Amino acid sequence: MTLTMFTLNAFYGLALAMNMFIIASGLNLIFGVLRVINFAHGMFYMFGAYITFTVAKSWGAPFFVGVLAAAVALGLIAFAIERLLLRHLYDKEHLMQLLFTFALVLLMSDAAKMIWGTDQYSVGYPPGLGGAISLGFVAIPQYQLFLCAVGPLIAIAMWLLVDRTRWGRVVRAATQDREMLAALGVNVPMVYAAVFTIGSALAGVGGALAAPRIALVPGMDATIINECFIIVIIGGLGNLWGSFLGALAFGLVVQFGTVLAPDWQDVLPYLLMLVVLLIRPWGLLGRPETN
Amino acid sequence: MKCTAMLAAVGVLAAGAAAAQQPPIKIGVLYPLTGGGAVYGVPALAGHQLAIEELNAKGGILGRKIESIERDDKLNPAAASSTMKELITKDKVDIVLGGLASSVGLAMSEVSKQEKVVYISTIPKSIQITTDKLHKYVFRTSANTDQEGDTMAMLAGKNKLSKICHLQLDYAYGNDLEVGILKALPKYAPDAKIVLTLKPKLGATDFNPFIPQVMAAGCDGVLSGLWGPHFVSWVKQAAPLGFFNKIKWISGGEVGSHEIAGELKGEYPDNVISNTYELWYHANDPSHKEFQAKLAKKLNTQETPQWAALGYIGVMYAAAAMEKAKSTEADKVAEALEGLSIGTPVGKLTIDAKTHQANIGQFWGPMVKKSDRAYRMMEPAEYIQPK
Amino acid sequence: MPQRRHLVASAIVVLLLALLPLAGSRYAVDLTTEVLIYALFALSLNVIIGFTGNISFGHAAYFAIGGYACTILLTTYNWPLAASLPAAVVLAGLVAAVVGYFCVRLTQIYFAMLTLAFAMLVWGVAFKWKAVTGGDDGFTGIKLPAMLAHHVGYFYFTLAVVAVGVAALWVICHSAFGLTLVAIRENAVRAGFIGVDTRRMRWAAFTVAGTFGGLAGALFGMYHRGMYIENAYWTESANVLIMVLLGGIYSFVGPIFGAAALHLLQTFTNQYTPYWPTVLGLILLVIVLALPDGLIGLAARVKARRGRT
Numbered sequence: 001m002t003l004t005m006f007t008l009n010a011f012y013g014l015a016l017a018m019n020m021f022i023i024a025s026g027l028n029l030i031f032g033v034l035r036v037i038n039f040a041h042g043m044f045y046m047f048g049a050y051i052t053f054t055v056a057k058s059w060g061a062p063f064f065v066g067v068l069a070a071a072v073a074l075g076l077i078a079f080a081i082e083r084l085l086l087r088h089l090y091d092k093e094h095l096m097q098l099l100f101t102f103a104l105v106l107l108m109s110d111a112a113k114m115i116w117g118t119d120q121y122s123v124g125y126p127p128g129l130g131g132a133i134s135l136g137f138v139a140i141p142q143y144q145l146f147l148c149a150v151g152p153l154i155a156i157a158m159w160l161l162v163d164r165t166r167w168g169r170v171v172r173a174a175t176q177d178r179e180m181l182a183a184l185g186v187n188v189p190m191v192y193a194a195v196f197t198i199g200s201a202l203a204g205v206g207g208a209l210a211a212p213r214i215a216l217v218p219g220m221d222a223t224i225i226n227e228c229f230i231i232v233i234i235g236g237l238g239n240l241w242g243s244f245l246g247a248l249a250f251g252l253v254v255q256f257g258t259v260l261a262p263d264w265q266d267v268l269p270y271l272l273m274l275v276v277l278l279i280r281p282w283g284l285l286g287r288p289e290t291n
Numbered sequence: 292m293k294c295t296a297m298l299a300a301v302g303v304l305a306a307g308a309a310a311a312q313q314p315p316i317k318i319g320v321l322y323p324l325t326g327g328g329a330v331y332g333v334p335a336l337a338g339h340q341l342a343i344e345e346l347n348a349k350g351g352i353l354g355r356k357i358e359s360i361e362r363d364d365k366l367n368p369a370a371a372s373s374t375m376k377e378l379i380t381k382d383k384v385d386i387v388l389g390g391l392a393s394s395v396g397l398a399m400s401e402v403s404k405q406e407k408v409v410y411i412s413t414i415p416k417s418i419q420i421t422t423d424k425l426h427k428y429v430f431r432t433s434a435n436t437d438q439e440g441d442t443m444a445m446l447a448g449k450n451k452l453s454k455i456c457h458l459q460l461d462y463a464y465g466n467d468l469e470v471g472i473l474k475a476l477p478k479y480a481p482d483a484k485i486v487l488t489l490k491p492k493l494g495a496t497d498f499n500p501f502i503p504q505v506m507a508a509g510c511d512g513v514l515s516g517l518w519g520p521h522f523v524s525w526v527k528q529a530a531p532l533g534f535f536n537k538i539k540w541i542s543g544g545e546v547g548s549h550e551i552a553g554e555l556k557g558e559y560p561d562n563v564i565s566n567t568y569e570l571w572y573h574a575n576d577p578s579h580k581e582f583q584a585k586l587a588k589k590l591n592t593q594e595t596p597q598w599a600a601l602g603y604i605g606v607m608y609a610a611a612a613m614e615k616a617k618s619t620e621a622d623k624v625a626e627a628l629e630g631l632s633i634g635t636p637v638g639k640l641t642i643d644a645k646t647h648q649a650n651i652g653q654f655w656g657p658m659v660k661k662s663d664r665a666y667r668m669m670e671p672a673e674y675i676q677p678k
Numbered sequence: 679m680p681q682r683r684h685l686v687a688s689a690i691v692v693l694l695l696a697l698l699p700l701a702g703s704r705y706a707v708d709l710t711t712e713v714l715i716y717a718l719f720a721l722s723l724n725v726i727i728g729f730t731g732n733i734s735f736g737h738a739a740y741f742a743i744g745g746y747a748c749t750i751l752l753t754t755y756n757w758p759l760a761a762s763l764p765a766a767v768v769l770a771g772l773v774a775a776v777v778g779y780f781c782v783r784l785t786q787i788y789f790a791m792l793t794l795a796f797a798m799l800v801w802g803v804a805f806k807w808k809a810v811t812g813g814d815d816g817f818t819g820i821k822l823p824a825m826l827a828h829h830v831g832y833f834y835f836t837l838a839v840v841a842v843g844v845a846a847l848w849v850i851c852h853s854a855f856g857l858t859l860v861a862i863r864e865n866a867v868r869a870g871f872i873g874v875d876t877r878r879m880r881w882a883a884f885t886v887a888g889t890f891g892g893l894a895g896a897l898f899g900m901y902h903r904g905m906y907i908e909n910a911y912w913t914e915s916a917n918v919l920i921m922v923l924l925g926g927i928y929s930f931v932g933p934i935f936g937a938a939a940l941h942l943l944q945t946f947t948n949q950y951t952p953y954w955p956t957v958l959g960l961i962l963l964v965i966v967l968a969l970p971d972g973l974i975g976l977a978a979r980v981k982a983r984r985g986r987t
Binding site: 214222 | 323325326328330331490494497499500523557
């Protein structure tokens with residue numbers, strides 16, 4: 001591999017990692033606090049992409065209005081789901097939540113078919129981000145560069161929110177002991193609702209930002225959910241920077257692995273997870289569960 | 292004049308009465324209607340329904356009405372196998388049509404063999420269906436990978452490609468198509484050399500591991516089997532780098548269809564030569580106009596999808612075979628299908644008596660910009676039919 | 679320990695099922711065969727879930743190994759059924775033992791994800807080892823003994839194998855071993871204090887689950903006269919997991935009801951409408967919200983109510 005190729009692959013790996021991080025960070029937040037294995041997270045991602053298509057392409061609004069619309073719409077959908085349905089399940093057998101999110105996947109996939117039909121769609125690059133930048137020895141696409149910038153920004157924003165605000169302290173406390181938190185007078189149900197809303201909105205943003213570089217088709221939710229879980233797990237559950245690290249590992253392993261060992265590309269993410277879990281059973285930055 | 296009209300009316304009434312007395316002919320059909328396959332299954336089913344509506348308006352088959360029993364194959368071979376058995380044992384269908392994925396086509400062929408019910412494969416291209424796994428009751432009205440590969444090799448020769456990058460998806464269709472191309476390439480382009488073969492995975496959305504390799508290989512042309520969303524994702528990720536400026540992209544997988552051109556619009560790249568089963572704006576047979584008009588009305592859009600033609604042709608073949616056999620018995624229908632020629636919206640087709648493969652062709656041509664359209668169109672569109 | 683009324687009830691169920699072909703509906707016989715196979719599959723998964731408290735996302739691996747091994751030995755190598763079926767089951771059990779050895783070191787979601795990773799490797803092998811498995815074209819054209827080629831013959835064969843399989847699982851789950859597993863599920867730390875080697879017990883449970891999953895897979899492959907990589911994919915693992923959860927994990931028979939309910943719902947909703955996911959989704963939603971213990975919880979509730987009046 002020449003130095004040029006190496007640089008390019010490293011860059012593309014980063015860009016993939018950042019797009020995946022945005023989606024996975026939402027899943028991590030939800031799992032970390034609510035302990036819900038949300039199968040529907042991939043569906044939220046797909047809805048984010050489709051909503052961006054409707055707003056940016058069908059209605060002709062600027063692309064970033066579409067991204068914002070995806071975030072808001074997914075936040076609203078998630079808030080409604082949490083308040084109307086999911087909250088009734090926290091006190092019940094926690095595996096039933098898994099069944100619940102499976103039902104959500106079925107319902108939302110059909111809803112997407114009713115709203116958008118079964119055609120495949122394409123969203124254009126936002127103006128100014130559809131070309132490539134020449135670095136002299138190599139040209140890289142502007143949009144991927146943009147993704148490399150957005151990922152860390154979202155990571156920092158989430159870190160500030162969770163680690164540096166009072167609300168963030170409440171959220172972290174909720175992961176430890178929600179009874180105690182409730183006894184202290186915190187409105188725990190609203191904390192849960194907010195976490196589910198923010199986490200799902202991030203999936204929507206992830207889908208919206210992925211939209212210009214991929215085809216929008218039914219079924220695009222299917223593999224993304226596994227990949228997000230892999231990132232969250234190898235990073236260490238409930239750990240923001242763990243997810244960031246997990247996404248980086250995922251992006252680089254998938255990019256370089258596909259180039260060097262294309263026969264293995266179907267199982268690369270799973271191999272990565274296998275190796276990480278055998279060496280560090282609680283993920284890269286995770287801690288053993290005390291239970 | 293009046294007399295003939297009355298006679299005709301009496302005839303219709305009589306036919307109607309006869310149809311009312313006899314039980315309907317049941318046609319079972321499986322297409323993927325949910326998930327990733329729905330992009331193709333839903334329009335194919337629309338064509339299927341159109342054919343049945345047309346036939347019923349003319350009095351059905353053998354004077355009997357047709358009942359269409361439609362199911363989702365869920366793009367899963369085992370589910371398709373169960374559902375097909377259900378159609379045969381519970382609904383007592385006389386014939387089964389459809390399928391999309393190669394594995395689903397092969398699974399349905401297996402049921403057809405066990406249950407001795409005729410199955411017409413309308414979309415799956417797996418060469419095995421009409422070679423190793425061929426049996427008395429299975430027929431195919433779609434193209435196969437050998438035919439598609441042969442045409443792609445021919446186009447490589449015609450466009451004087453010398454250094455070729457070969458791109459196929461790493462699964463049954465891609466691997467079979469690769470075999471088809473490699474078989475035919477020495478015949479059409481003896482001097483061409485394949486300098487790079489890359490195989491992205493089925494369902495890939497990220498082609499960044501491959502695009503730089505192709506750009507660095509210095510080929511003057513790409514032979515590609517990336518279909519549908521794979522092609523779209525490749526275009527979106529490669530176009531910003533000027534990928535399509537110098538490279539000729541010769542592609543199977545029907546990316547010359549209006550479904551892709553109409554969606555990518557201005558983003559559709561230069562230098563693409565591809566194929567499609569049908570084009571709503573182009574006819575090579577007089578009957579196409581009527582077919583397209585009816586389909587446009589049914590789907591409520593002028594720009595109709597190509598997959599509908601495949602669903603439509605499957606039904607037309609089933610009907611013609613039953614009429615010819617004067618029966619719905621599987622053995623007789625299978626015999627009737629062997630060597631059967633019918634007129635279709637894409638011209639006259641014949642099913643080979645030995646291979647059970649219809650000589651369906653595809654339209655091939657460059658995708659060009661049109662001053663009066665937002666999307667590209669295939670022009671000139673050449674209908675290439677296997678010998 | 680087996681109570682007499684349980685034995686009597688089971689015998690009656692098997693007997694009634696054995697009478698089914700007399701009803702003359704080929705479709706009913708086929709559908710019941712499918713349900714029986716899924717019931718055994720779901721039941722085998724619940725040895726891990728219900729008895730050790732960990733969920734597996736990768737149970738399809740053993741189902742697929744059993745199915746591929748049995749059909750390949752029958753067809754490619756012309757082994758008799760009496761050899762290929764046991765060989766397939768043993769192979770599934772062996773792979774489960776190897777995978778389980780690594781997986782049981784982890785718990786909860788980490789355990790689940792590791793089972794998924796291993797299962798996807800099995801899927802990858804089925805996909806890429808085209809010369810043997812047929813790759814994604816699937817492995818079709820299975821040769822079956824004449825007796826099993828007829829649907830009624832296959833039904834009785836399935837009924838017999840599943841009945842024996844269920845009985846064996848019942849005995850295992852209600853033995854001292856099964857009770858120890860329940861103790862681990864309820865409180866692993868305390869079980870450890872009283873001298874139970876929890877990891878080893880969970881490993882044994884994992885192996886048992888894989889073995890019986892392989893048996894179900896072998897029945898499945900022969901029934902469909904084909905095995906496909908989709909049956910090793912994570913969606914198949916998710917499907918059987920949903921069956922178990924739907925039925926209820928804290929009861930031995932729960933997964934049987936779950937398997938029957940989900941498979942029949944999937945079949946019937948597809949007959950009814952192309953929008954079957956909406957119908958199925960709504961039904962599941964109601965079940966989840968109204969019956970937090972799964973379908974078996976409903977049975978228990980009805981029983982409790984009857985007991986009161």
